[in-house]
Amino acid sequence: MATRLLLLADTHLPRRARDLPAEVWAAVDDADLVVHAGDWVDVALLDALEERSARLVACWGNNDHGALRTRLPEVARVEVEDLRIGVVHETGQAKGREERMAAIHGDLDVLVFGHSHIPWDTTAPGGLRLLNPGSPTDRRRQPHCTYMTAVADAGTLEVTLHRLPPRAPAPSRGR
Template structure:
């Protein structure tokens, strides 16, 4: 069996965009689980995703207020099809990230994070895969807005794809 995933972070609605782009909503409809690595900003985005998605797993970010922090953890952990995932918003500076995250998440296969709005896909020497989907609403210094899709199958994360988002 396989589980299709959509990875989001840093949606910043309504500050960076009034609403999530339609392309994001189409992706929500196509997957089994939506992972959101924080900086929602507005609880209405969480509500809308929970109403439409089959399953939503999220964490709060540094721009999320008490309403979101009361509903979401700082760190989420789950297992999908044998893949041990963790998610948090911030992992600190890019320099030394792999070592810090490997030490902080030793029993994890994949760590999803956000904060920088910069897509990231690396694997530590210990085998931890680090994924940042970027932002679907605020490209910051990137050429385009982005999100990621992936599939969890038989203990492995496959088909990890950085998807450009049209706004």
Template sequence: MSDTHLPKRAKALPPELLEQVARADVVVHAGDWVDTATLDLLEERSRRLVGVYGNNDGPDLRARLPGVAYAELGGLSWGVVHETGQKQGRERRCAEQYPDLDVLVFGHSHIPWDTTTEDGRLRLLNPGSPTDRRRQPYCTYMTARVASGRLTEVELHRLPLRRATSFSQGDPARR
């Protein structure tokens, strides 16, 4: 997941996502938590949490999280970062900046993304946002499996539209 922006964009993480957190071996958050309560919650409910701070995260979160995180998961080298820059040239830029990674999870745009670099070496994943869809049709998150050192079953999950009252700002346009 990425870009949860709690409690500004929603009051809480969606129940469906929290159910997935409980089932996951590893939970990844690519920044813009906004509140430390979400970090505390995911640390409590996750078997393992890999997360970074984003551009909207203040000093409390930056004191607890790195700007870039690295992890070996299922025989693959993973990286997590909040921003990767504009979409044009992203694959080339990330391949140059992260030459030792197999998978890079990023956020910031709230736009789901799943591509591979031209040489097929690096997979780039952006799960979108489970709480702030911006101009996207749905709020989203991703799940993935790693088997025999390969990334398999990458799935983008669309969350049900919520009533405007579930947003703390009550903006009906944000459903």
């Protein structure tokens, strides 16, 4: 039986947005497993995802402190549909990432990471697949805010990158 995953990272709430976009909350409701690769910033989103999602696997990021670091590991691991999945926030610079992560996390099939806000889907020599869903709330230099969904089934993983429409600008406060 297949498992539906939602992959998130770098939500930075409430700094970059007040809440996740409605499309992302709908994906939370549809997912069997929500994966968050850190930089929550506020524990309120962790509480909301724990309450609303069927299952949550997550880690803390460099902008997470206090209760987030107490409640979440630096690296999380889960086995889903014969896939060993790891979740970590930072992986270092892009150059050499595949080889570096394969050396550190060679016992995994998939590593979900964040930090850069840049969507990423590559496979390291030896087969480790590296996935970064980007950010659903802070696109930085990317053209879109993004997240990923995936379907795990019997050792395979089908991944879809979702681009969110631009948020409407805040109304001006004319003077």
